[in-house]
Amino acid sequence: MTGTFIQWLLLKRNRIAETVKRDVEPRIYLSTVKKRLVELAIWTFLLFTSLVPFLTMGAISFIKAYGLPFKLENLSxxxxxxxxxxxxxxxxxxxxxxxxxxxxxxxxxxxxxxxxxxxxxxxxxxxxxxxxxxxxxxxxxxxxxxxxxxxxxxxxxxxxxxxxxxxxxxxxxxxxxxxxxxxxxxxxxxxxxxxxxxxxxxxxxxxxxxxxxxxxxxxxxxxxxxxxxxxxxxxxxxxxxxxxxxxxxxxxxxxxxxxxxxxxxxxxxxxxxxxxxxxxxxxxxxxxxxxxxxxxxxxxxxx
The missing domain is CATH 1.10.3720.10 (MetI-like)
Structure with missing residues (x-):
């Protein structure tokens, strides 16, 4: 209850009207090289936190028995x-x-x-x-x-x-x-x-x-x-x-x-x-x- 009260205090003045034109200009300007580095870092993070676990889970689901190596003869x-x-x-x-x-x-x-x-x-x-x-x-x-x-x-x-x-x-x-x-x-x-x-x-x-x-x-x-x-x-x-x-x-x-x-x-x-x-x-x-x-x-x- 204390946590929800603190959340209410933090968000009670938060109001964004999308039906009114807003300023969407970036506050931090990056060069092309820095933009690419930031994008690469974000995609790398997503790759190892989201995509790799899903791919690993999907690969294990095709193995005949848990523990077998991922080879064609072990897939089914x-x-x-x-x-x-x-x-x-x-x-x-x-x-x-x-x-x-x-x-x-x-x-x-x-x-x-x-x-x-x-x-x-x-x-x-x-x-x-x-x-x-x-x-x-x-x-x-x-x-x-x-x-x-x-x-x-x-x-x-x-x-x-x-x-x-x-x-x-x-x-x-x-x-x-x-x-x-x-x-x-x-x-x-x-x-x-x-x-x-x-x-x-x-x-x-x-x-x-x-x-x-x-x-x-x-x-x-x-x-x-x-x-x-x-x-x-x-x-x-x-x-x-x-x-x-x-x-x-x-x-x-x-x-x-x-x-x-x-x-x-x-x-x-x-x-x-x-x-x-x-x-x-x-x-x-x-x-x-x-x-x-x-x-x-x-x-x-x-x-």
Whole structure:
């Protein structure tokens, strides 16, 4: 709570309106040689921190048995064949994680945007306290938060057990509670980028309620809203720490299955499953960036 309060103090005056022309000139001017050196350093850093681990994981996923050298005679597709066609837990985990992540994204998109809009329009003590309480579940360690969920939903009212603990519903409630702040922050940041004069102009021309949102606000803030929703989706899709204590038979998630493979010594299966998830995330990111560019062209064309 102290950390979130300090964060609020640091960010309370941070406001950038993208609908107003800003000064984008660089503050540090570099020569061509220095620019190339900086770019080389950045790409080298990204290469060794991101690309190399992914390539290593992908290479291990094709090896017949962990520990064998990476040679052509030791490569096989049997790990992927086992995951996709033999082990029912793989597709079950993918289905569970996708459904949980999708429903969590939808609920957080709606609720988070409403909270962010209230925080944006009425920055009073009530909305600030609401944001603080939404932040706490995400700031807690996942295992601590999972224990809180267990104790809360075993008997939310003394003598009454609704049957949520031990079912997939407790995962859904935990995901929404924990990741709602991601959407709140994403939506709030998107709203801060819109100059208030635009909304005032909409009101003076008679655009109110849904008309104002549909024709003016949504086209401007939609990329930010979708970005926050995508972050919620991806975080929920690959979540482990909360799920490791809340999952039950039939409600395994992607993170739990990968962790169980690794714990059981099936490293090649865990790396193959992880490679599938990485490929899916990269594909989704490419589609999202493409859709964002198309949307921006449409908005610019209208304006």
């Amino acid at each position: 597709m049997k790990n992927y064949q086992y995951l996709l066609f033999s082990d029912p837990k793989t597709l079950s985990a993918l289905g569970n994680s996708f459904k949980l992540a999708s429903f969590t994204m939808i609920v957080c998109l709606i609720a988070g945007t409403i909270i962010a809009y209230l925080r944006y329009k009425k920055p009073n003590i009530l909305t600030k306290i609401t944001e603080l309480f939404v932040t706490i579940p995400y700031a807690l360690p996942g295992t601590v938060f999972a224990l809180c969920m267990i104790f809360a939903w075993m008997q939310p009212i003394r003598g009454w057990n609704p049957g949520i603990y031990g079912s997939i519903w407790i995962l859904f409630i935990a995901y929404v509670t924990r990741f709602l702040i991601l959407q709140v922050r994403g939506s709030y940041a998107a709203l801060l980028q819109v100059d208030p004069s635009i909304e005032e102009a909409a009101r003076t021309t008679g655009a109110k309620g849904w008309v104002k949102w549909r024709n003016i606000l949504l086209p401007l803030i939609l990329p930010g809203l979708i970005g926050g929703a995508l972050l919620v989706f991806l975080t929920a899709l690959t979540e482990l720490t909360v799920s490791s204590l809340l999952w039950s038979t039939g409600s395994e998630t992607v993170g739990v299955v990968i962790f169980n493979y690794e714990q059981a010594g099936y490293t090649t299966y865990s790396t193959a499953f992880s490679s599938i998830i990485v490929f899916a995330v990269l594909l989704g990111g490419i589609l999202f960036m493409t859709a964002g560019k198309v949307w921006n062209r449409k908005v610019l064309k209208k304006t």
